[in-house]
Amino acid sequence: MYEYLNGKLAYKAPTHVVLDVGGVGYHVHISLHTYSQIKDVEQCKLFISFQVREDAHTFYGFAEEGERRLFEHLISVSGIGPGTGRMILSSITPDEIQLAIINGNVPLIQRIKGIGPKTAQRMVLELQDKLKKQGPDALIAGPRQQSVPEEALSALVMLGFTRTQVEKVLGGIAQNNPEMTVEALIKGALKKL
Structure with a gap:
């Protein structure tokens, strides 16, 4: 829903900031890792993870997109909520957490x-x-580029086809035509699905 907020830092603390974006102040929870990167700046861009619960709608902000992705992986684990995820990222660096898990x-x-x-x-x-598949530096270094078959697979799954059904069809098409574009691969798969 929210990708990032970019604005003036109206208030800074090690646990949260108030980010003024177009005259609206957003209360954003941050990790110590993010705080160390923004403590000396007046304006910044924070990548947002928007968490909705029955009793609260909360923004968690990160100076790096890779840290946000790692946070979202962490909170997907049963028993780890956003507060604990932020505590993890405040205790050791994202690189150390990722390597410890791998x-x-x-x-x-x-x-x-x-x-x-x-x-x-x-x-x-x-x-x-999950982290091994992305490689040891993928989360922190930046977004991983999807291959043409992965991108086509994602698109077809979003259209409602099952993953296993699509993988079988795409595997054959991509193997016979390795230079196909995403669009051509999707069109070819749609004819066979």
Whole structure:
């Protein structure tokens, strides 16, 4: 819903900022990692994760898109909410968290306040494969570029086709025509689906 907010920092604290965007002040929760990157600036752009609960609509802001993506991975783990996700990102750097999960370093993860052994193991179990597929630097370095077949797959799944159905059809088409554009690949797949 919200990609980023760009404006003047009306108030800064290690846990949150008030970002003035066109005369409207947005209260945005931040990690210590983000605070260290924006503490000396007057204006900034924060990548937003908008969290909705029954009793609150909350903005979480990050100086880097990779940190936001890691935050969203973290809160997808059962038992980790936005507050705990922010605590994790405030305790150790995003790079260290990512490497700890990829390498299965449960003792390091357990040292974070509020993370017990079961939660640390669940983080590794649920996120290790996702983070390995993206590569060790993908989350922090920036958005990962999708390949032509991945982009076509995403588009066809959004159109309502099942992932397994689309993967079978796309695999054959892409293998026989490796130079196809996304549009041509989607059109070819639609004829066979």
